[in-house]
Amino acid sequence: MRIALFATCIVDAMYPATARATVSILERLGHEVIFPAGQACCGQMHVNSGYFKEALPVVANHVRAFEEDEYDVAVAPSGSCVASVKHQHAMIARRCGDAGLEARAAAVGRKTYELSQLLVDVLGVTDAAAQLGSYFPHRITYHPSCHGMRLLRLGDRQLELLRSVAGIEVAELPEAEQCCGFGGTFSMKNADVSSAMLADKTANICGTGAELCAGGDASCLLHIGGGLSRQGSGVTTMHFAEILASTLEHPAAVTGDVRLTTGRTAQ
Amino acid sequence: MSGTFLGMPSLPVFGIGNLHEHEPFPKAAHRELGNTQLRANLGHATRTIRDKRLAVVSELPDWEELREAGRAIKESVMARLPELLEQFEANFTARGGIIHWARDAGEANRIVAALIRDQGADEVVKVKSMATQEIGLNEYLEEQGIAAFETDLAELIVQLDHDKPSHILVPAIHKNRSQVRDIFLREMEGVDPELTDEPARLAAAARAHLRRKFLSAKVAVSGANFALADSGTLAVVESEGNGRMCLTLPETLITVMGVEKLLPAWEDLEVFMQLLPRSSTGERMNPYTSLWTGVTPDDGPQNVHLVLLDNGRSAALADEMGRSALHCIRCSACMNVCPVYERTGGHAYGSTYPGPIGAILSPLLTGITAEENSSLPYASSLCGACYDACPVKINIPDILVHLRGEDVDSKRGKKRLPSQMDLGMKAASWALSSGKNLGLVEKALPLGRLAAGPDRKITKLPGIAGGWTQSRDIPAPPGLSFRQWWDKEHQAPAAPPAATGTGDAGTEENP
Numbered sequence: 040m041r042i043a044l045f046a047t048c049i050v051d052a053m054y055p056a057t058a059r060a061t062v063s064i065l066e067r068l069g070h071e072v073i074f075p076a077g078q079a080c081c082g083q084m085h086v087n088s089g090y091f092k093e094a095l096p097v098v099a100n101h102v103r104a105f106e107e108d109e110y111d112v113a114v115a116p117s118g119s120c121v122a123s124v125k126h127q128h129a130m131i132a133r134r135c136g137d138a139g140l141e142a143r144a145a146a147v148g149r150k151t152y153e154l155s156q157l158l159v160d161v162l163g164v165t166d167a168a169a170q171l172g173s174y175f176p177h178r179i180t181y182h183p184s185c186h187g188m189r190l191l192r193l194g195d196r197q198l199e200l201l202r203s204v205a206g207i208e209v210a211e212l213p214e215a216e217q218c219c220g221f222g223g224t225f226s227m228k229n230a231d232v233s234s235a236m237l238a239d240k241t242a243n244i245c246g247t248g249a250e251l252c253a254g255g256d257a258s259c260l261l262h263i264g265g266g267l268s269r270q271g272s273g274v275t276t277m278h279f280a281e282i283l284a285s286t287l288e289h290p291a292a293v294t295g296d297v298r299l300t301t302g303r304t305a306q
Numbered sequence: 307m308s309g310t311f312l313g314m315p316s317l318p319v320f321g322i323g324n325l326h327e328h329e330p331f332p333k334a335a336h337r338e339l340g341n342t343q344l345r346a347n348l349g350h351a352t353r354t355i356r357d358k359r360l361a362v363v364s365e366l367p368d369w370e371e372l373r374e375a376g377r378a379i380k381e382s383v384m385a386r387l388p389e390l391l392e393q394f395e396a397n398f399t400a401r402g403g404i405i406h407w408a409r410d411a412g413e414a415n416r417i418v419a420a421l422i423r424d425q426g427a428d429e430v431v432k433v434k435s436m437a438t439q440e441i442g443l444n445e446y447l448e449e450q451g452i453a454a455f456e457t458d459l460a461e462l463i464v465q466l467d468h469d470k471p472s473h474i475l476v477p478a479i480h481k482n483r484s485q486v487r488d489i490f491l492r493e494m495e496g497v498d499p500e501l502t503d504e505p506a507r508l509a510a511a512a513r514a515h516l517r518r519k520f521l522s523a524k525v526a527v528s529g530a531n532f533a534l535a536d537s538g539t540l541a542v543v544e545s546e547g548n549g550r551m552c553l554t555l556p557e558t559l560i561t562v563m564g565v566e567k568l569l570p571a572w573e574d575l576e577v578f579m580q581l582l583p584r585s586s587t588g589e590r591m592n593p594y595t596s597l598w599t600g601v602t603p604d605d606g607p608q609n610v611h612l613v614l615l616d617n618g619r620s621a622a623l624a625d626e627m628g629r630s631a632l633h634c635i636r637c638s639a640c641m642n643v644c645p646v647y648e649r650t651g652g653h654a655y656g657s658t659y660p661g662p663i664g665a666i667l668s669p670l671l672t673g674i675t676a677e678e679n680s681s682l683p684y685a686s687s688l689c690g691a692c693y694d695a696c697p698v699k700i701n702i703p704d705i706l707v708h709l710r711g712e713d714v715d716s717k718r719g720k721k722r723l724p725s726q727m728d729l730g731m732k733a734a735s736w737a738l739s740s741g742k743n744l745g746l747v748e749k750a751l752p753l754g755r756l757a758a759g760p761d762r763k764i765t766k767l768p769g770i771a772g773g774w775t776q777s778r779d780i781p782a783p784p785g786l787s788f789r790q791w792w793d794k795e796h797q798a799p800a801a802p803p804a805a806t807g808t809g810d811a812g813t814e815e816n817p
Binding site for chain 1: 687713714727735742763771774776788791
């Protein structure tokens with residue numbers, strides 16, 4: 040299969056290891072990964088902040104970028120960005136009166152999958168240890184991000200993939216389905232409420248005794264990880280793609296700088 | 307109502323009364339978050355109701371179909387509201403009831419006060435009602451020299467404490483039982499000074515207090531949960547039976563109801579009587595459901611009035627994206643699952659309608675530009691828990707985003723300095739609308755690494771970004787973005803591996 044990677048802007052700029060892990064997983068399964076060069080961002084920050092006019096060129100760019108190359112499906116390591124592509128892009132085009140873009144955006148949306156959706160529903164991956172060689176000998180806990188859970192109905196796909204990694208120990212996170220308080224610009228506009236939500240989330244994470252909290256959205260992990268760091272907890276965060284990409288030969292490290300190979304030749 | 311013809315009212319007529327935030331939500335929330343007792347009470351109470359609701363909802367195999375039916379019925383009501391209102395009016399009137407139409411809170415208050423005075427009364431007993439909270443009826447009646455006694459236990463607690471409700475179903479959710487005991491000891495006439503905070507003792511004290519009012523009141527004021535167009539019937543759904551006392555004992559019954567409460571037919575109750583109790587109190591069935599159709603000679607109230615209230619509902623109905631907020635049946639499931647409400651409580655929302663539904667309904671009724679209501683649609687992380695819990699499937703997150711768009715657009719073109727958010731969004735729109743632009747911005751990532759310093763984290767940012775760093779660090783950015791790494795990996799092998807000066811610093815890092 041020819042798979043177009045939508046890295047998402049936050050992963051591209053801040054967490055490149057997550058995108059590299061995504062490439063590594065898909066290549067290990069024998070698929071070809073392409074990276075449409077025109078891509079930038081899903082525009083969700085603009086949309087969710089009410090800046091529809093400013094969102095339009097961002098949405099239009101995404102649609103254009105994912106129309107240029109031939110591919111079977113597109114994938115992003117983010118429930119939130121995929122939900123935006125699937126549920127918001129056509130709406131923004133409609134509101135801005137661009138019926139042509141609305142139809143094209145819907146077409147791109149239909150071909151776009153969140154990573155665990157693609158792995159489980161399309162590529163049939165249910166046992167990461169057996170099918171991907173995933174190995175991660177650590178105690179983790181897992182936060183299901185809101186948009187993946189409620190807009191994409193990912194269910195336990197990410198969690199079940201993590202449970203199937205060799206050597207892993209998954210501790211249940213109390214009140215896991217409660218939002219971490221990120222919410223994009225909500226974390227700045229309503230910083231006090233957001234911080235109160237985060238405090239409860241990090242307390243629940245630390246209470247599990249896990250070394251790290253895994254999740255499927257870099258933005259939520261940036262938020263949770265930022266709180267854990269500020270509190271000096273020693274607990275960190277990691278995207279589930281990096282855990283799936285971790286192998287016995289090239290293990291992902293948990294503390295400090297996470298070093299990770301992509302499955303390509305080590306440099 | 308005025309007897310002088312003033313011409314057709316201009317549309318939209320926005321709602322007035324207790325629908326306004328008087329300070330921006332973040333400021334109100336900041337204050338409420340500082341109240342640790344409030345947070346403990348709310349956290350405990352919302353968690354309890356949440357669990358009860360989940361248990362009774364999950365035992366129904368057709369819950370999702372019921373939600374869909376509820377949504378569809380409400381949508382059809384909104385689509386033919388004028389016709390249904392006229393049908394209801396004809397049936398209600400034929401059975402001896404009298405209908406009054408109120409364009410806004412002011413008109414409704416004046417109508418109710420005049421009806422009470424017509425009976426020569428200077429006090430009324432009240433059934434718990436959101437519509438009368440919304441129009442500020444108690445305050446208005448007090449100004450007119452009429453005392454209104456709340457008979458719902460929690461409303462009574464709030465009223466005795468000279469406080470405001472903080473939840474639409476459990477208005478005293480922010481009080482615990484020892485606080486309730488203190489209020490009763492302080493404010494309740496003839497209360498036993500030995501009163502303890504045992505719930506049964508508190509209920510008995512309230513019962514004795516209320517019984518005196520029920521037996522003496524000549525007029526009762528209520529709201530209504532449903533109105534059935536095909537028979538002209540009104541319905542009140544409650545737990546305590548105090549509403550039933552008000553609806554049956556006094557000679558005169560005045561009901562105030564928003565026009566959106568209509569249902570087409572009696573059989574539609576089947577759907578809503580399954581949805582409402584489970585979503586609100588987490589019960590399979592509420593203890594008391596009272597229905598009345600006009601006047602029954604020599605049985606119950608002999609003067610039966612209904613004030614049909616618009617107060618911004620037509621304006622909300624005119625908003626194609628927002629109109630489904632009028633489907634709300636006031637169950638409060640959305641606030642019980644909302645992580646923002648759970649931490650701030652209801653007072654932070656200013657309006658009678660707090661929580662997620664309030665954050666959309668209040669600005670829809672008043673217009674987004676009214677007072678500080680433009681801050682309400684931002685009082686959400688858009689986690690979506692409210693939409694999942696809503697028994698009539700109001701897509702609250704989508705309407706929040708829609709109203710944010712209305713707010714931003716309403717400020718465009720106004721003479722004012724652009725906000726930091728405006729400037730940031732504009733810059734981000736440029737950076738994120740092409741891969742090339744984002745690539746250019748990513749060239750500055752090393753600057754971020756520099757700013758992060760040796761501990762590899764950024765702990766303080768200026769301006770609105772300071773909201774982030776008040777409780778969170780930002781990790782040092784990577785040496786190479788994914789895009790840069792990909793280009794390096796996939797560039798033509800012709801180029802010799804020339805020293806770049808940075809070596810491969812950062813290529814394997816994920817700070």
